[in-house]
Structures are given as structure tokens and as C-alpha cells.
Amino acid sequence: MFIKMIARLFATLNSNASRGQVAAGMASGLLLALVPAGNLLWIVLFLLIFFTKVHYGMTLLVSAVFKLVLPLLGGPLDALGWAVLTAPALKPLFTSLNALPVAPLTRFNNTLVMGGLVAGLALWLPAYFGFRILVGLYRERWAERIASSKLGKAIKKLPLVGSIAKAVAGISGRASAS
């Protein structure tokens, strides 16, 4: 099961899955990781992503990876959220928002939520384009090089990697093409 999950992610990188969708999935994973869970905002973001054609596997992987390092970013996110929430120019907006039904359930007035949301939204486009370029480079240049390199071959001989390779082949149906 676990191997199959990893295999799916490798298959994605080596398949015809749209690089835009893969990159969007990764950027969305970053956004979901930065916004603390357990509030309506996170649920809404998750549902929005769910209804778009982003790559969920990548979303979950990137989200899980960034969640691990999120405690290190707690201070900057808190400071960013505090700066945004206490900005005099934005006070009328947040006051109006606070008076609306449902909006308080998003916990937008929490510094980590607001900091995570602002950082996640601000980083989304750069992350999207960055990941898009990286996926393109991987597919066009690095995939072949890695596969034909000595290190790549050695790694392929490892039993675990062998299992993954077989699974990749089964999932992507790419064996014949490559």
C-alpha cells in the first residue's frame, strides 16, 4: 500500500499528468500546510482544492512534508498574522468580517491562521511556477539522466526501488513508451 502510494507519486512525475496540475497540487499542499487545521477556513480551502484538477497526491505529500517543518515557521507566521490583523487600514475590513455570520468560524482573527493564509496565498503563484519549471526540467532533462546514471542504476537494483519501479510501470502504463 505504502509502496503503491510512493509509486503513484513517481508515476505522476514520469507520466503525462499535466505539469500545471502537479505544480498546482504542490502549491496547494504548501497552502494547506501553512494554514492550521481545525477551522472553517481550512475546510473551505480543502474543498476548493478538491473540486479543482490539481494533483491530490502531490497536495497531500507536500502538505505532510511542510507540516513537519511548520513549527519552525511558527514565529514568522505569527508575526506576519499579527502585522496583518493589526494593520489600521485593514481594521474596518476585519471588523465587518467579524460581524458576519460564519466568518468567525474561520478563526481568521488568529495570528497563525491569518499568517498562514497570507503566506500561503502569497507563495502560491511563485510555488506554482517554481514547481512547474522543476517538473518540466525533470521530465525533459533529469529523468533520463538519472535513469541512465550509475547511481540511478545502482538504486534501481535495490529491492525496494525495484518494487517501486514495477508499481510505477503498472500504474503509468509507460513501460512500452519509454
Place this chain on the structure above:
Amino acid sequence: MKTAKKEPKAPKTAKVPKPHAMYRKPIPEKKFQRRYLRHIELPKDKAMLDAAFEVRDGKRLLKAGLPADQLTRLNILARFIKSNRGFVKTGPLLAVGILVAGVVVFGLFLMNPLLERAAEAGLEAVFGARAEIVGLRFQPFRMRLAYSSLAVADSDKPMSNLFETGQAELRLNPSAMLRGRVYIEEASVATIALGTPRAMSGALPDAPEPPPQAEQTAPDTPPLVDLSRFDAKALIQQEKDKLLCTAAYEEAGTAYNDAVQRWEARADSSKKAVADAGTSVKAALAIDLGAIKTLDQATAAIATVKTAISQAKTVGTEAKAVSDGIGKDAATLKDLSGAAASSVKTDLAYLKGFVTPGSGAAMAALEPSIKAMLSDQGETWLYYGRRALDILGRLRVKAGSGSGNKDKDDDRAVPSPKGRNVYFPGADYPAFRLGRLASEFPAGGAAWSIDIRELSTEPDLVPAPSTLDLSMERDSGGRIVVKAQADGKATAALAFSLTASANDLAVDLGDALAKAGLAGLTGTLGAEARAQGRSADIWELGADLGLADARVPSPEGTLAQAIADALERSESVDAGIRAAQSAGGESEFSLTTSIDTIVGQAVSALAASYAKQATADLEQALGDYVETELDGKLGSKEDFDALLAAAKGDDKAMDSYKKALDDKLKQLEAKVAALGAGALQGIGLPGVSP
């Protein structure tokens, strides 16, 4: 029959798959480029797809006779072409359907148990003790919440419930709910009970130990003596522990014992030394001066006398020290035995108080019981009052740490793992608000009505202070009405006030005054009480009570009978209570009643006829008690006196010895002088010529 030779089977050719539907129709070139080729990412696949189609009349047609593996690959690519088109998925509609079904299942099977647990957790946080809700049902579309029963344990008394309610229905405010607040507009509760016992402890696992409960001790009530059947000995036995003479004799007896033990050995040793010295002294004194003829005999006698003098001096010093020490202790012991003797007089005066009771004695007998009874009742209500204020305070603290306080930003300098909350005005809903809780129910032979309004975590966001209207009407008549108000607004500093009144309330004091012989005292009570305070710890209370139609069915004892008669004759027994607790935690309690005046004269007149004989009996009985039980404790006094006399005798004896020896020595020295003069007679001195 010849059978034909089987021909070898032709090798199986791979089955040619049908091309995907999207490839079967001619595709315009522009569309092929934009909607097919553009969505293939891998260059090899892109080239294969391009090569698999031929151009005819500006349209792309799938080439005929493509090999099976190429068609298979093309069909796989068709899936990618489809999934790579567009941004929005229609497929998740199925997931939404599943989600809706999940929500329905959650609502049917999981929502209520989860809400139940969440509500219990919230109550446990507020009350600091276990909370148990049974049968919680939430109807989201009607915004109604109901439960079968609720019990919240008392954090200070974990084996009791602070309160327990029966079936209840709550109407929630949807607008507040959508803002993440809980606003119970109205709650109706079938029954409410306070202080009910619990089968299991209600303490939370990590809760601090509850403060130790002060053990309720029965009031120390002096008995009212039945003068018609007065028994002096029985009274002394009953009061024995309180008599001063018992302890005084004990103390004096112990002191004598200690003194005897301390001096006995040393006095014996001194006595023996005195006896030995006496022998030596007598020997020295027995020297016959007439028998001494020579200087040598005289010198030997002087030496004997000097030795005896030296021994007498040493022994005499010890005998004096013993005599002085015992003499000093004797003075102290004399004071103690004097005090013991005078304590008997004090005790006699104390005991006479029982048989010559004035009005004060009657009050002294009744006051502790009355005070204990009123304190028990009052403290119970004060306890609940204090807990209510405590809980209001806790609600405010919880709100302060949550998201309800609109004026206060959470500006902790160190970021918390949960972040900081910035507060914005606008949502005028407290985190929790109970608009009204009403309950009417029968309990304990009375009809109860409770109406609580405006309990909230942020009183500043609520238009009115918290109020409690409570009334209790007994089936047998009598009514209690309590009106209380607590203002938790920041400007009001959690001030509270309370008024209570009771009318025509039948009271039965049961055994509360049994020690005074007034068991079963009944009457009709009327009362007015007022209380107010700045907090749960700073308050003052006043109450005026009137007990009419007082009756004691079977008073025990002459004085109790007199009191019962006096109470029956009086129109009303009035009492005034004043209690207060100041900022330093010091509390005051005072009770004034008209009982003293009412029964005083009747009791005094009755007592006078019995007092003379009873006093004489007491004097006799106390004398007997001292003689039989206490005098024996001073048994060591005689031993000590003997020690003192012996020590003094030894000291005197040694003095007389020393005097006699000194005289003897002088006589011997005179003898030596005489002998010396006789020896020189007839011896001429040599002449001396100039």
C-alpha cells in the same frame, strides 16, 4: 477408422483493441493541436500520437491498421488528454454525494454522542468537576437541544453533585451559532436538585485535592439541670473533665512525686554521711583531757579532733545543700497544693451555676444549638451562593482566554503554538449566554419555581445582570421567595445582592435542641433576609426571624418545662442574625434573640425553690469527690515533708557537731599550753654580763 492428423494451432495474435471514442471521428487540425497534442507531456508520447493520425482535408483521422500495443498506448493517452483538460472536476460530485451521506450518517449516529462529550468537556472546564449528560439530542434545523438528565459534580465535595437536573430542552440562537457562539435563548428544565449524592467520585483526574471539609461537631451545649431530680454526684461526674480541681490536684501530685524522686537518694546519702560523721565526732568529743599528761598525747588528740572537724565540715556542707534545695522545692509545692485547694472553691462556684440558673444560663444552654442550626442552614445557602459567584467568575476567565472578549487583544510577547487572537468589535454575542432558564417542579412536598436569566461569559455584552428568582410553596402552607442579582460587568466588579423572605413556614427543629430538653420544638417561621457583597469573599448578611406558635411536645427536665411553657405563652420568639466576611477573610456572626427575656423570669423563679438544697448537696458531693478521688494524688506530699524534716535535722546536727568540736579543740590547745608551761618551770636562763 482413421483419424485426421491434428494441424498445429496458429500462434495467438494479440487482440486489437478498439480505439478510444475520442479518436474515432475526424478531428479538425486546430482542435487536434489544442485539445489533444497540447495535453500530452512526454515528447515520445506526443510524437507517437502525432504519427498515429493522418491529415485528410484539414482534419486528423486515425490511421488504419495500427498495431495493438500502439492502440493500447493511445487509449491510455486518451485518459491523460481528458484529465489534463480544464481546471474544475465534475467527478467530485460523487464525492460530495458521499460526503452528504456521511454527514447524514454522522448526524444520525455520531453527532449527538460527540456533542454530548463536547458539552460535558465544556461543563467540566467551567465547574472543575465531572459532568454527565444523558440522552443529548440536537435538532440542527429547529435549533433545539434536549437531554434526559444532567449531573455536575461538586469540585469541593467530589462525592456530591453540585446540581442535577432532569429532562431539559434548550432553544439555541442560530445567528450566534453561525458566529461560533452558544446562546441559549431559553431553557426549560423538568427538575433541579442540589447536593445530591454520587455513586462515584466526581473529581477530574488531574484536579487538585479539594480543600478539607471542616468536621461538623455537635455544639458544646451546657445541660439544663432537672432540679426536681437533682443528683449532685451525677453532675460532678458529668462535669468532671471540666473541673479545675481535677487538673490542679493532678499537677500538684505529679510535682510532689517528682520532688521526692529527685531528692530521695541524695538525702539518704547525706543522712548516712551525717551518721558516719557523728561517730567520728563522738569519738573526738570523748577524749578525756585529764588523761592527757604529755605533749605528745595532747598533739595526737588535737589531730583527732581536727580530722573530725574536717569531716564534719564536708558532711555539713552537703547536708545544708540538701536541706536548702528541698526547702526551695517545698515553697513551690506549697503554692501548687494551695492552688489545688483554691480550685475546689472555683469549681464549687461553677457547679452552683447549674442549680441557680438565671436567664443567662437558659440562653447559654440554647444559644449553641440555635447558632449551630441557623449556621448549618445559612452556611448551606451561603455555600451555594459562593459557588454560583465562583462559577460566574470562572465563566469570565474562560471567556477571557477564548475568543469572546472584544476589547482585549491577546498580546502575549512569546508566540503560542496556537497563535494569538486579535479581537474585533462587531459580534455582540458572548462566547456563552444563557438567556433564560425556567423550571417548575414539585420536590419534598413543595412546589418549586426557578427562573435564572442572563448568565454569560461576557456580562458586558449582555443587556442585564444575571438574576435568580426562586420560590418554594409548601403543600402544607408556607412560602419562601428569593430574589438574587449578580452583576459581572467590569465596572460592577461582580457585585451581588439578595433578598429572601419566608412566610407561614412550619418549622420542626427535630433534635436540634434535644440536649436542652426541648426536642421536637415546632412553630411557624417568618423571616426577612438581605445579603450583598462585592465578591464571593466580601459580603454581609442580615436576617430577622420570628417564630410564632412555638410548641415543645415533651420537654425533658424542670427547666426545659419552664422554657416550653414560656415559649407557649409568648406570641413570638424573635431572632436577629448578622454575618459578614471582610476582605481579610475575617468573618463575624452574631445572634440576638428574645428567648432570654421570655424564659428568664420563669426559670429564675423555678430555680430559687430548688437552689438552696441543691447547693448544699453540691458542697458535700464536691468535698467527697476531693477526698476520695483527688487527695490520694498528693500521697507523695508526706514523703516529701519527711525528707524535708530529715534534711533540716541533719543540717542542725552537723552545726552542733561543728560547734562542739571547735570547743574541744580550744580545750586541747589550752591543755597543750599548760603542759608546755609546766615543763619550763626550774630551768634557769644563762646570765648575760654587759
